[in-house]
Amino acid sequence: MTRPLAPRGPARPAAHTTLQKLLSRFHFGITLFAVALSGVAILLAGITTLRSYADRNMELATRVGAYGAEPALVFNDPEAAREGLDPLRRIPGIARLRVIDHRGRPLYEWQSPKGDPSPVLTSLFFPQPFSTTIRRNGSVIGRIEIWGDSSTLIDYVRIGALAGLGCLLITALGTIILARRFEYELVKPLGEIATVAHDVRLHRRFDKRVQPLGIAELDRLGGDINALLDELQGWQGHMESERAVLAHRASHDMLTALPNRAAFDEQLAARIEDAARRDRRFALLFIDADNFKAANDNHGHAAGDAVLVALSARIKETLRNGDFAARIGGDEFVVIVDPLDQGPGAEAIAARIRQIAAQPVALPGGADYRLAISVGAAVYPDDGDDAARLLTAADTAMYADKLTNRSQKRQAET
Amino acid sequence: MFVSLLLVGSSLAAPQLAMEAASQTIVDDNAAGLSIGVNRIIGGIISYARWPADLPRAPRTMCVAGTPQLTDHIAPAVPGGKSIAVRRLSAPANGSGCDILFLGRMPAADRQRLIAWVRGRPVLTITDDDPGCSYGAMFCLRTRAPGVSFSVNLDAIGRGPLRIDPRVLKIGSDGDAS
Numbered sequence: 001m002t003r004p005l006a007p008r009g010p011a012r013p014a015a016h017t018t019l020q021k022l023l024s025r026f027h028f029g030i031t032l033f034a035v036a037l038s039g040v041a042i043l044l045a046g047i048t049t050l051r052s053y054a055d056r057n058m059e060l061a062t063r064v065g066a067y068g069a070e071p072a073l074v075f076n077d078p079e080a081a082r083e084g085l086d087p088l089r090r091i092p093g094i095a096r097l098r099v100i101d102h103r104g105r106p107l108y109e110w111q112s113p114k115g116d117p118s119p120v121l122t123s124l125f126f127p128q129p130f131s132t133t134i135r136r137n138g139s140v141i142g143r144i145e146i147w148g149d150s151s152t153l154i155d156y157v158r159i160g161a162l163a164g165l166g167c168l169l170i171t172a173l174g175t176i177i178l179a180r181r182f183e184y185e186l187v188k189p190l191g192e193i194a195t196v197a198h199d200v201r202l203h204r205r206f207d208k209r210v211q212p213l214g215i216a217e218l219d220r221l222g223g224d225i226n227a228l229l230d231e232l233q234g235w236q237g238h239m240e241s242e243r244a245v246l247a248h249r250a251s252h253d254m255l256t257a258l259p260n261r262a263a264f265d266e267q268l269a270a271r272i273e274d275a276a277r278r279d280r281r282f283a284l285l286f287i288d289a290d291n292f293k294a295a296n297d298n299h300g301h302a303a304g305d306a307v308l309v310a311l312s313a314r315i316k317e318t319l320r321n322g323d324f325a326a327r328i329g330g331d332e333f334v335v336i337v338d339p340l341d342q343g344p345g346a347e348a349i350a351a352r353i354r355q356i357a358a359q360p361v362a363l364p365g366g367a368d369y370r371l372a373i374s375v376g377a378a379v380y381p382d383d384g385d386d387a388a389r390l391l392t393a394a395d396t397a398m399y400a401d402k403l404t405n406r407s408q409k410r411q412a413e414t
Numbered sequence: 415m416f417v418s419l420l421l422v423g424s425s426l427a428a429p430q431l432a433m434e435a436a437s438q439t440i441v442d443d444n445a446a447g448l449s450i451g452v453n454r455i456i457g458g459i460i461s462y463a464r465w466p467a468d469l470p471r472a473p474r475t476m477c478v479a480g481t482p483q484l485t486d487h488i489a490p491a492v493p494g495g496k497s498i499a500v501r502r503l504s505a506p507a508n509g510s511g512c513d514i515l516f517l518g519r520m521p522a523a524d525r526q527r528l529i530a531w532v533r534g535r536p537v538l539t540i541t542d543d544d545p546g547c548s549y550g551a552m553f554c555l556r557t558r559a560p561g562v563s564f565s566v567n568l569d570a571i572g573r574g575p576l577r578i579d580p581r582v583l584k585i586g587s588d589g590d591a592s
Contacts, residue, residue, distance in 0.1 A: 068581070074462070
């Protein structure tokens with residue numbers, strides 16, 4: 001029983017991630033990647049272009065420098081060189097200038113006072129100085145050398161990085177807004193489905209249905225859930241009717257369809273409670289077939305059953321609204337006449353039942369059968385104020401009636 | 415040949431170049447150095463001067479009038495090796511046949527006559543005896559330690575049909591101002 005718990009461990013934190021977070025992360029990742037990629041591409045393209053411009057700029061500068069420095073070389077005049085190269089010293093991106101005469105001696109040299117912000121970049125982009133030979137009437141009189149610096153490049157990279165950062169910020173914001181929107185579009189319908197499922201599970205609201213959601217996949221899911229709910233609702237209805245049948249069977253007699261003993265006990269207790277509260281009276285009649293055993297013995301069980309069904313039907317006929325009849329034993333029936341205060345009294349009803357039961361019953365065999373019954377009545381609260389006393393009183397009265405009937409019959413036979 | 419030897423010699427003996435702001439040609443501190451410097455400046459000025467197109471092209475003739483003060487050996491060193499024929503001016507009042515006129519020390523009347531003759535003609539005038547550059551020559555050479563410098567008389571240049579490269583005018587004007 002020592003199962004490894006390993007598979008549960010990593011599964012737990014995943015359960016805490018919401019769809020919203022997942023989508024946000026996904027969106028942000030993709031956008032970050034795209035922005036970084038395009039940013040780097042633009043930066044590289046920009047640096048390449050800038051470099052070619054810088055090269056041309058430097059070439060132009062050497063030409064300007066050659067033109068400006070030419071008379072200075074002719075006259076061997078450093079001051080003239082300084083003045084001739086003055087425009088170049090004001091151009092950003094030039095780190096160093098040098099004019100050499102035809103014998104290789106430097107005539108003029110200048111170094112930018114600003115200093116190189118990044119010697120590594122400079123050596124990467126301008127490994128060699130730009131130089132051009134200066135000629136006068138076809139003969140070489142000297143050369144000029146110009147070293148570039150990376151300040152313009154660094155400015156570009158700095159501005160590029162700043163712009164990239166700005167772009168990233170804007171994109172991040174846009175991503176968040178887009179992700180929110182997407183989440184709303186996706187999470188809301190999912191939430192609706194979840195709400196329906198939750199309602200069905202918790203409140204047994206099988207009539208709830210998922211509304212059309214506008215997204216094909218989710219609509220299919222919703223449709224499936226609705227179909228499942230249809231089935232569930234069908235099962236639920238079926239189960240409820242089945243349960244009703246079972247409940248009826250539990251409380252009713254199968255043969256006569258009258259309530260059985262258990263239902264009667266429940267009913268009697270309820271009626272006593274009700275009558276006590278309202279201060280009313282009701283009667284309990286105890287009915288017993290006198291010669292039922294003879295019918296069973298002489299004509300078979302089918303005949304006995306027919307007699308019982310006929311008797312219960314007749315008892316039912318005599319009942320008023322609110323009265324209650326039950327079969328509590330083989331040939332024993334009870335009737336609750338409630339309320340008793342208006343209409344005929346208990347004895348009158350007992351007499352009517354006795355009279356109606358005496359009508360001949362058509363047996364399945366074709367013969368007629370005359371049933372005799374004994375009826376005993378007890379009245380709440382006169383004869384007893386609880387179920388047991390009332391039943392005993394009614395039973396006693398029934399026996400008394402049965403004895404009277406036998407003696408009458410014996411007298412009639414003699 | 416002699417000039418080139420001198421040039422080699424001067425290059426060997428050249429002092430280290432100072433980065434001072436001085437609008438002047440740096441020369442060796444001796445007679446040979448000064449001579450080289452002067453001829454170099456004269457050659458440079460000639461190379462930046464443009465004669466009218468209808469004149470026959472080089473070689474140009476340089477006439478020396480009077481006594482040169484800075485060097486007694488006038489042989490302009492023109493970059494590019496174009497040779498200049500140098501001769502002394504025989505008649506002090508007439509410069510015909512000269513493209514370049516070098517005015518050394520001479521009587522003021524002769525000088526005035528020559529300047530007047532040059533007016534309107536395509537002749538380049540250079541002097542080494544006029545530190546203020548006010549007597550009417552176009553370019554005036556003078557010594558200024560540690561070398562030789564020149565100044566420009568813009569009025570004189572403006573009067574003549576010769577064209578001078580503005581870069582040279584600028585150097586000469588700056589030298590004048592400093």
